[in-house]
Amino acid sequence: MNTIFKNLLKAIGIMAYFIVLNFAYTRMDTDRLINDIEVFSGIFLVLGLIVLERAYKKDSGNLALSGIEFLLLSMHSLSINHVITFYKYDFRSYLLTSSYIFAIYYVLKSIVSYTREKRQYLKELSDISEIVKEEPIKKEAKKRRKTKRTEEEKSKDVINKKEEVKNNKENEQKKTADKQNKDEQKGKLNKEKKKRKIEGKIENKKTNKKNKKTTDTKKGKKTKKAKKEEVIDND
16 A cells, blocks of 8 residues: 555656646746756756665665656656647647656556555465465374374384393393303313323322332342342352
8 A cells, every 4th residue: 555655646746746837837938947847857867866776775676666757757857848849739738648647657557556465465365374274284294193103113112122122032041051151161171180180190100100110120130139149259
């Protein structure tokens, strides 16, 4: 509604501008009136340039369009005298037709802007309704996904617990088997050590017996020799 109101104010202002010129045509000299029209055209030119500069800074299409409108109004004001003299139009009728043209332009512009704003408003409402409709569906889908996930998580937890129990049993069995193997190896080593000790003792006894026999034989030989020597000495 703000754009419609602005366009209507512009149309009223331009019509008032042309009405003032038409009224001044009956009361003033034509040369002075032409000078005044040139002054107004210069003012409109300056305003159009200022508005275009602001539109460039703000990157606004509406301001750019209004600046172009001021430039067209200034060009039209400058061309009034030339058109009247060249085509031999009546000054008052030309101003009235030009005021009607500008008024129709602004009315059409306001209608177009109103329809455009209404379409945007209706689109926003339709988007809001679609979002509102989609939200409960999304929530239900999320709830279903959550329930499915919870069930899957529970099943996964049960499977993981079973696997943990199996792994713990397998680890305990491995530990017991390792202990048994270690005990068996220790027992075998101890038995081997005992066997070696016994065998060493037996060998030591055998060597001691052999050594005793050798010493006894040597002693017997010595006694025999001594006896023979004694017999020889006695003879």
